[in-house]
Structures are given as C-alpha cells and as structure tokens.
Amino acid sequence: MNLPIRNIDVIIIGAGAAGMMCAIEAGKRGRSVLLLDCSSKLAEKIRISGGGRCNFTNLHTKPENFISHNPHFCRSALARYTPQDFIALVEKHGIHYHEKKLGQLFCDDSSQQIIDLLRKECEFAGVIWQMPSTVSQIQYSGSTASNHNKPRRFVIRTDRNTLAAHSLVIATGGLSIPQIGASDFGYRIAKQFNVPVTTLRPGLVGLTFSQNDFDCFKPISGIAIDAEVSYQHISFRENILLTHRGISGPAILQISSYWEPGTAILINLMPQLNTHDLFQAQRQSNQLLPNLLSGHLPKRFAHAWCDMILTRLSLTHLSDKSIKHYSNNDLIQIAEHIHNWKIVPSGTMGYKKAEVTLGGIDTHALSSKTMAVKKIPELYFIGEVVDVTGQLGGFNFQWAWSSGYAAGQVV
Secondary structure (H helix, E strand, O other): OOOOOEEEEEEEEOOOHHHHHHHHHHHHOOOOEEEEOOOOOOOHHHHHHHHHOOEEEEOOOOHHHEEOOOOOOOHHHHHHOOHHHHHHHHHHOOOOEEEOOOOEEEEOOOOHHHHHHHHHHHHHOOOEEEOOOOEEEEEEOOOOOOOOOOOOOEEEEEOOOEEEEEEEEEOOOOOOOHHHOOOOHHHHHHHHOOOOEOOOEEEOOOEEOOHHHHHHHHHHOOOEEEEEEEEOOEEEEEEEEEOOOEEEOHHHHHHHOOOOOOOOEEEEOOOOOOHHHHHHHOOOOOOEHHHHHOOOOOHHHHHHHHHHHHHHOOOHHHOOOEHHHOOHHHHHHHHHHHHOEEEOOOEEOOOOOOOEEEOOEOHHHEOOOOOEEOOEEEEEEOHHHEOOEEOOOOHHHHHHHHHHHHHHOOO
C-alpha cells in the first residue's frame, strides 16, 4: 500500500548539534521542520563530549582555529553566530558553566544539559521528530518557481514514510566514532548530487609509531608530560600521553590534524627551560643523566627515554656514568634531542578514536552565507560533514552552531 506523501518545508537529516541548531532557527521563522535521524538516542556525540561535560564553545574562536582547503569560508558563519550568542542561550536555560583553560567552556554538571536545551528549543520552534528512521532514497525535481507556493522539490523515502520538502539539509556528521553511529551518508548524498568532497581522514586523533620507535615506552603507558609538539610551522604546548600503541594527549590530538603521513613531528620535552644550560650547571655532577632529567620529567619516562637516546647516539657506554663523564658534544646532542625529539608516526589510531573527520564537502561548492550548494540552492550541508574542521577545545561545536544558524536563516 502506498502511504500518502507528507509535505514539509524543511527536512534536516541528522539530529546532532548542527542539525538541531538549524531546525531551531528555521522553526522560529515559521517554517515546518522535520528532524530525521537513524539513531534511537539523541545527540550521542554531544553526550560523550568533553568527558561528559560538553566543551560547547571557545571564547577565543576565530577563523584561524579551523582547517579547510578554503580557509576563508568559515568567516561569514562564525561572524554571524558567535560564542557569545550560544553562551546567551546556555544562560537563558540556567545552565552553569566554567572556563577550563584557553577559553574552553564546559558545563558544570553534564553534557545532557546541552542536549536538553536543544530539544526544548526545537519543541518551542515546533520541530517534528522522526527517529530512529533510515533514508532509502532521495529524489530531486529541480528548481522551478520561487514564490511561496513553490512545489516540494525533494522526495525522501524512509523506512516509515515518504516525505516531500522545499529544502533539504544534510547534517549527518563525519566518519569519526563509528561506534555511536557515524557513517558516510552525507558523502554519499554529495556524490549523488555531484557535489565534490575533499580527501577524508581522521582528525584530533592519537598517533601510532613503529615497533622500533616505541617498544621501550610500552611498559610506561599512561604517563603524561607537558610538552610542545610541532609540525612544520604549527606548534601546540599541552600534555602528551603515552599509550600502548603510541602517543596521544591534547598536544598530539591538535598536531594530528596537520600531520601528513610519512613525515616527522618534533617534540620539545622540556619547553620550560634550556637543557644545555642545565647540563652546564651540572657539569661536574655525580648524578646519572636519567636522575638529573627526573627533576623535570616523570621518572620512569626519563629512564626509558635516556636508554633510547643513548642507544640512538651510540653512547650506551655512558649509561651507568655520571654527567661529568659526558663530553660537551655528548651533552649538546642530548639537549638537542630533548628539545627536538624527532619521530615519524606510522599512522593514526583511526576513526574509532578520532574526535572529528578532516575534509568533507568541498566548500568551494557551497555558499558561505547560506551553506547551500551553489548549483542546487535548496540543498544544504552543515556541521562536520563540511570541509571545515576546528582545533581541539570547543571550536567544532561552535562551527556546528554557526553553520546550523546560517542555514536556518534561509531554508
């Protein structure tokens, strides 16, 4: 039996951060809006974010905090919906929050508060929910008249019904964290409509290393170190974290979004001081090298790192000797490696551990003002599915709010 087609002004596929923001704004404009999602749980990525407290924005958001093949694309949306705009919404709902560091804002209580905020705003705006529900087919009839009685141009067939809409918004996210439902749906829709997609890869993700580079550190996984990590002209100073597969932590997650396979990263293990000056001050010391470095680095790491670097520099004959037995050239080499520890990662920990997906819908094909596809102005892409990726620290949520708002003003 053929069910009757349900007519809607705007259909948004993907009820995450960007999708709900777009739905709220479109509903407030009097548009009929249907939010469709394949998951039975609303906004799982928001729920698990920020250790369960949702790092919902960053006070210092600027275009330079985002990576894209078209770096200026994000400027328009970010300027029209700012961190202060979302903070005002958070305060309107009585949610208490705090700045953790570097402008990063978190809920005092739980990320569920942000989900509840968005759900309430959607309900106030009259948004219709359809979840869980899967899409089997999308058809498009092409642009026609632009008056208020224009025909529904998209027909969406789902496991529940057939829907027709003036505007279709894709807010299905990227490939990161497939265990909570991430999929390539948005990229498949782009392919169907001949919208280009840039190269995809995991972002904000831990890095792995070859056996030879990392065997000595496996027994001490879990140790964190304040370090500066650099790749080409980009550097971040935050903690790095040794894992059983390689290295993670905030500084590594940040640099992973810039790192290219087959190239090296540099780690400054002691950015707070000049190690060569330290060695010169201890030139006649009876201390062993690992014991001296243990005053500035975790003890177990200092011992493992010294074993590794003395082997690399063919200085193992000094492993049981005090600092005064090292030549000045030996100490210069060791100091250089402390401040520029060069490692070539073997890869990343993959989408399962990645916080975001780098790449996505090519922004050259979209309007920066509306997020609409230039050749199909009734089709929109917002949020993570687009080739705009924020650094760690609340920037990706701000892009979700800003891009969802931009589309919500016009759909």
